[in-house]
Amino acid sequence: MAAMTTTTARAGGRADRASSRVQTFLSRHGGMMPTFAAALILVLLFIGAEAFLRGDFIKPLTISNLLINNAYLLVLAVGMTFVILTGGIDLSVGSVMAFTGMLGAKLLADGLPVAIAIPAMLLGGAAIGLFIGILVQYFGVQPFIASLAGLFLGRGLAFIVSLNSIKVEDPAVLWLQSTRWKLGDWVVTPTGIIALATVAIAAFVLHLTRFGRTIYAIGGSEQSARLMGLKVGRAKVGAYVISGTCAGLAGLLLTAYANSSYPRNGIGTELDAIAAVVIGGTLLTGGRGYVLGSMIGVFVYGTIKTIINFMGAEQAWMQIIVGALLLLFIVVQRAIVARAEGRR
Template sequence: MTSTQTVLTGELRAVTRPHRFMARHASWIPVFAAVGILVAMVVGAQLYFGKFLTPRLVSSILLDNSYLLILAVGMTFVILTGGIDLSVGAVMSFTGMMGASLLRQGLPSSVVAPTMLATGALIGLGVGVLVQYFDVQPFIASLAGMFLARGLGFVVSLNSIKVTDRPILWLQGTRLQAGSGWYITPTGIIALLVVLVGAGLLAYTRFGRTVYAVGGNEQSARLMGLPVARTKLLAYVVSGTCAGLAGVIFTAYTGAAYPLNGIGTELDTIAAVVIGGTLLTGGSGFVVGSMIGVFVYGMIKTIINFLGVDQSWTRITIGALLLLFVVVQRLIVARSARRR
């Protein structure tokens, strides 16, 4: 392979450079595509509405979707290992209910918030154990987790619980202004930090590289002596912890917890991750891509709000975009398979 490349003349090399770039960064192409879609949507909306892209609007997209962003980071880990986690929406709702009820009993939020994260991690661990040690399909195992969390949420209370705890509300209520309408809330900062940590974990740690290896080919990873079981388990724990954190953020966002919160959020999360270029077969994708996916999702919602048409169009558009991206991914996979 290398010898044929060195034989190429300089002229030819110049011609094939874009191709080589494409080949080397094949897994980034879906991310670029998502960025392209995002830019196209923003430009289109700007042209259509005249005055669309304001600092306030961009800031609000991060504010409104910070919980989704956190969920998407966790989901990216699981999908990269070749699994799927349907429980995230229900876990977010349950931890929110639990946290709100603990706060109502007078516990300080410095105790409650870590408890919520730990609960999420525990449910994630349960799902992971089912998947790894009992060979249950991730779909079914996380479905059980979803049922469990959904039901437990109803056990806590059937009604909405209002949150009056100051630190929790501070997360959402504080708007750190940055001039000319730009602002960011602590929830947004937390979400961006999660993205940063997630991206760092995947790119620079042994655990992160093993996640890619397991998703690429579990058998090979095992034969290489990589700790497959521990890694897969950890991926579900990461996703569960993220769901617990999303519970904190979502409770702050709505100022209350309601057991029917987050129905269908798992689907939105998966859609955002897939739009962000992560392959559902595992082994290829980036947390940054998932972030772009969440922004695409938020932008669609905003544009549909602007258009003033029925909100049911959001789901239809997301479905259509999902389809588009899956077909694009399919073509990329088919091409790289041919190359091999």
């Protein structure tokens, strides 16, 4: 009887210790739960698609195409992550992507070299980002309104460049998408490498630099960040400049992907980027999130789109499914914020 009591006590002790460890992990890494959830959803999507399509989905080429086809969206999501981490929003990125794509295509069509066209695309995106950042930080304009102004500005500039599609024939730009590097059965393009490099650089900046820590601090509490002596204004404007620059880079990637540019490109893409960032675990209120989570969110988005294409279903299901996931993750985020406020 005594031995049984001792065994029961030990088992109870182990259960208590395990429960304590789980609670400690959740308290320290609660902000990562939405990202873990996004990764789990991505895995379940792959498993479900593989079962439904009878082993015809999980293939190296299918997975490789997730990066190849969504490289421009991944770059947009990286820039959007910086802005949302500050508690802001950037509705201009789709229009800026269209404008910079048109600008680069026009410069190339006029005979200017790539060495001029590509920097012009990046600088054009950065300039609109700077404009939005100044409106937000120094004129007190709400991010929604300021970036909406940037949206109309970018789209208008795209139409000023040309009302028609411009074909790109420069071999250096076409090389970005036409080149295929094979690693066994896996395939990657220069556009995919550029997108992954953008993610890596952004992760380094956010987690290992003073600027990145300031971005997180602003999202957590801008007033507290000011009291700590952090350069809040510079960081907030910098976040929008980064978002605009990423939109310019996305314009290059999309132009290479389509071999042309069109002034109506990117309509609604800003919403896709926001959805990917939120699904990846970045809180809309700012201060919590990871650029790697945004990458997972883009892959979730791309996987849903690929499954729908495989099934031959209506594209309307894409918006329905992404909308449902977005609602789910916003609810999860609210629960996390409520729990954090309950501990204070």
